[in-house]
Amino acid sequence: MNFSKWNLPNLKKTDLNTKAGRKLAYTCLKIFLLLLLVGAVLGTAAGFGALKGLIATAPDISNLSVTPSESATYIYNSDGSVMQKLSLGSSNRTIVTIDQIPEDLQHAVVAIEDERFYQHKGIDIRGILRAGIHGLASGRFDEGASTITQQLLKNSVFTGWMNESSLIDRFRRKFQEQYLALQLEKKVSKEQILEDYLNTINLGAGTYGVQAASRRYFGKSVSELNLSECAVLAGITQNPTRYNPITHPEENAVRRQTVLDYMLEQGYITQEAYDEAVADDVYSRIQETDSQTEETSIYTYYVDAMIDQIIQDLMEQKGYTEQQANKILFTKGLKIYSVQDMAIQQICDEEFSNLANFPSGTQVGVDYALSVQTTEGETIHYGNDDFRSWYRQNFDSSFNLMFNDEDSARSALASFKESKTANGETILGERISLAPQPQASLVIMDQATGYVKAIVGGRGTKEASLTLNRATATTRQPGSTFKIITTYAPALDYDNMTLSSVYYNAPYTYRNGVPVNNWDSNNTYTGYTTIREAITNSINIVAVKCLTEITPAIGFQYAERFGISTLENSEALDVNQPLALGGITNGVTNLELTGAFAAIANQGEYIKPKFYSHIENADGEVLIDNRTPVTTKVLKEGNAWLLTSAMKDVVTKGTGTLISLGDMPVAGKTGTTSDYKDIWFSGYTPYYTCTIWGGYDNNDDLPTVDGDTYHTYHKILWNAIMNRIHQNLPVKDFEQPEDIVTATVCKKSGKLAIEGICDQDPRGSQVYEEYFIRGTEPKSSCDKHVALTVCQETGLLASSTCTPVTRVFIKQPEDNYDTTDDTNYAPPSQTCPGHKPATILDGLKDSQTPDSTTVIDPDSTQTQDTERRAEEDGDTPVTIPGDGDVSLGLP
Structure with missing residues (x-):
């Protein structure tokens, strides 16, 4: 810098400018800091006010008692007697x-x-930070940070948290939960909080609290549990269903191992204790205890289904979590009123136990699981796939988990287990379930109320509570029963078709080029076919054409309106043409299919199937009420009756002729999937709707055996059960709506029949009486039959020289080039070339000289003269066989 005397004025000027700038900047900084301070104060005040408001509105826990009180729930029969505790x-x-x-x-x-339970004051700051970092990193704030104290409060105080509809609601509850956790720990000791928590938690199999769980799984007091058993119980808490050590020992074994690892890492146990616990065969003891208590604790299939429905209803209608719903069901002294009809249930159980109702070749199916630990400490789980592969390699390459008898099954399972423990492996758990095959399930509903009167979840002895229920949980392909639900119901109701609407039954392919085959072995093509006939004889091609016309999207919507919840809403999956034939991704449950057909039986009103009428709490107040059913209008009453009329034909002259209840009317639909993997009959009377499914659990084909009942035992069962149920019920028909009218129509056009034409079809009369909703009956006459004058001899259109006859033909679709039953009666497209008239000289040829070559020209004057004279004399023409018809005037 230049500090000479000549430059001093400039330096002073620069210094003054710098000072002025600094002063201005300082002033701006002070203003900014002041504004920031004001903003911070205001923000803090607002935040403090909000937090203060949250604290002020937090639940009062001054008199909180989180120690549960035991009160058993009772299920009552319709007559008021106790059905189940x-x-x-x-x-x-x-x-x-x-x-x-x-x-x-x-x-x-x-x-x-909660690994820092003994260190924190009610909330775990480190856990919250960890969960926050995980959420920011993954975009999913799904990692829990709740302490045992918070969980206790959530289960005891914030019981409606599942109803939170926004992030603000969740934040409010979470903040109050954390605040109350801090307050609770100021009032209550860690030991008391842990004690209340361990007495409250759901530990699966209907047990709440460690004492009940210890009794259920180990048959002893909780105070007698060893380390291995303690780890089993601790492993259940996160998911009581998934980690249930009875039904899912493999899953629990993995979780138990994690518990022991954490205990070792956190210094709660020694290595020696750890090794001893890991080596303990705890699951065999659990299975043994379960087998000793099953006689008094096993629920029926009906109670299983009712428990599942009640828990679902508590969650959906009352906003409880699954754990809270279980807690309320088993501990709050509820009174549940069942709608089961014990007389009907007894009939169903007896017929399912009657071997005469099933194929003679009954086998035993296996469901198996084995968990072992290797000498190196590795845990290995084996299941059905492993057992099947082992058996195929060693004995039978076609084996598919079925044996001829139970002894063979158990012997094979023992050999498999021996092969997997030959090197010193320790058995951690084993599950064996044997069931007769083929299987069956049943649901019976009162369609007017929606009440489920009886169910059977499978053949054979029920081995445990809340196990596989084929009536309510198993999904199978519905086959042709779905034609009614997805195709013909919407065709009538949405697209205003009628039972006389006609489709051409001829070779047809899906849009992807795959052929659609009719079910009968001859693949018969009937040509023009009404919807009534297609329902009666279960014609696949007509169903697919019909659904294609109304669109699979409409069929899909109607299926959901009928209560089918298992469909996949995608064109690549279930919104496509195979929907007409029941070709769906996941299948359906028997319960939901029964509910769908019950809606048709109930004049088109759908009612969700219910297992109980109402639930009361311990004070006698109604908690959930099903006594006034909630209905959904799926079909017009008239269309429901029309479908019923068509399905009565299924039973009397179609694919369901094995079904008969004497004079009692029955309507229903059969359903069979490819290679007889599934067989169905869903039918109803004016009183009840009943569906029976049959098939193998492993999805094998039902075999074709001459003289046996593999493909029909579901109908035999239906008959046996429903005949007994209706034995003493008055015979009555389905009530016909007032707006139903009849019209005389032609089967080949669906339009008004033409007398003298439609009834003169070469195969017999095609005229019949059809039902319609008033206003939908046809107004025009048949346009498929045509009466033509043809040559009696050639059948071609008659020319002037033919002997004419009148015959009835069927017009063919312009775009059809395939052979059907109708093409044999197509009208001729050509005219007869005519016949050569003869003369008297023709008749004298034989008497003339053989070499005579005289020919009379048919157009000559002589010939014309002969014909004219015959007409004038009134002689009757006579037909003479030969190369052509010759008319001669006789003298």
Whole structure:
């Protein structure tokens, strides 16, 4: 810088400018800081006010009691008698104090649920930060950070948190939960909080609290549990269904291993104790205990289904979580009123136990699971696929989990287990389930109320509660029963078709080029076919053409309106042409299919199937009420009756002729999938709707055996059961709506029949009486039959020289080039070339000289003269056989 005397004025000027700038900047900074301070104060005040408001509105826990009180739930029959007591395992809940709970169990739960439980003050800051970082990194804030204290509060205080509709609601609840956790820990000791939590938690199989779970799984008091058993219980808490050690020992074994690992890492157990627990064969003891208690604790299929429905209803209608719904069901002294008809149920059970109703070649199906631990500590799980592969390699390459008898099945399973433990592996758990095959399921509903009167979830002895229920949980392909639900119901109701609407039954392919085959072995093509006939004889091509016209999207919508919840809403999956024939991704349950047909039986009103009429709480107040059913209008009453009329034909002269209840009217639809993997009959009377499914659990084909009933036993069962149910019921018909009218129509056009034409079809009269909703009956006459004058000899259109006759023909579609039953009666397209008239000289040829070559020209004057004289004399023409018809005037 230049500091000479000549430059000093410039330096002073620059200094003044710099000072002025600094002063201005300082002033701006002060203003900014002041505004920032004001903003911070205002923001803090607002935030403080909001938080203060959240705190002020938090639930009062000054008198909170989180210790549960045991109160059994009872299910009552319709006559008021006790049907089932829902208790907590094999004994009532017993509240235990912390000193009765082994330290290993306390530590196991803390290690897996809240590792800093003994250090934090109610909330886990580190856990919250970890969950926050995980959420920011993954975009999913799904990692939990709740402490045991918070979980206790959520289950006891914030019971409606599932109803939270926004992020703000969740934040409000979460903040209040954390605030109350801090407050609770100021009032209550860690031991008391842990004690209440361990007495509250859901531990699967209908047990709540560690004492009930210990009794259920191990048959002893919780105070007697060892480390291995404690780890089993601690492993259940995260998901009581998935980690149930009875039904899912493999899943629980993995979780149990995690619990033991955490306990070792956190210093709760020694390596020696860890090794001993890992080597313990705890699941065999669980299975043994379960087998000893199953006689008194096993629920029926009906109770299983009712429990599932009640838990679902509590979640959907009351906003509870699954855990809370289970807790309410088993601990709050509810009174549940069943709608099961015990007399009907007894009939169903007896007929399902009657071997005469099933094929003679009954086999035994296997459902198997085995968990072992290798000498290196690795846990290996084996299931049905492993057993099947092993058996195929060693014995039978076509084996598919079925044996001829139970002894053979158990022997093979024992050999498999031996092969998997030959090197010193330790068995962690084993599950064996044997069931007769083929199987069947049944649902009977009162269509007027929606009440399920009886169900059967499978053949054979029921081995446990809340197990596989083929009537309510298993999904199978519905086959042709779906033609009614997805095709003909919407065709009538949405597209204003009628039972006389006609489609041409001829060779046809899906849009992708795959042929559509009719079910009968001859693949008969009937030509013009009414919807009534297509329903009666279950004609596949007509169903697919019909659905294609109304569009699969409409068929899909109607299926959902009928209560079918298992469909996949995608053109690549279920919104496509095979929907007409029941070709769907996941199949349907028997319960939902029965509900759909019950809607048709109930004049088009759908009612969701229900297993109970109402539920009362311990104070006698109604918690859920099904006594006034909620109905959804699926079909017009008239269209429901028309479908019923057509399905009565299925039973009397179609694919369901094995069904008969004497004078009692029956309507229904058969359903069979490819190679007889599934067989269905869903039918109804004016009283009840009943669906029976049959097939193998492993989806094998039902065999074709001469003289046996593999393909018909479902109909035999339906008959046996429904005949007994209706034995003493008055015979009555389905009530016909007032707007139903009749019209005389032609089967080949669906239009008004023409007398003298439609009734003169070469195959017999095609005229019949059809029902219509008033206003939909046809107004025009048949346009498929045509009466033509043809040559009696050639059948071609008659020329002037032919002997004419009148015959009736069927017009053919312009775009059809395939052979059907109708093409044999197509009208001729050519005219007869005519016949050469003869003369008297023709008749004298034989008497003339053989070499005579005289020929009379048919157009000559002589010939014309002969014909004219014959007409004038009134002689009757006579037909003379030969190369052509010759008319001669006789003298």
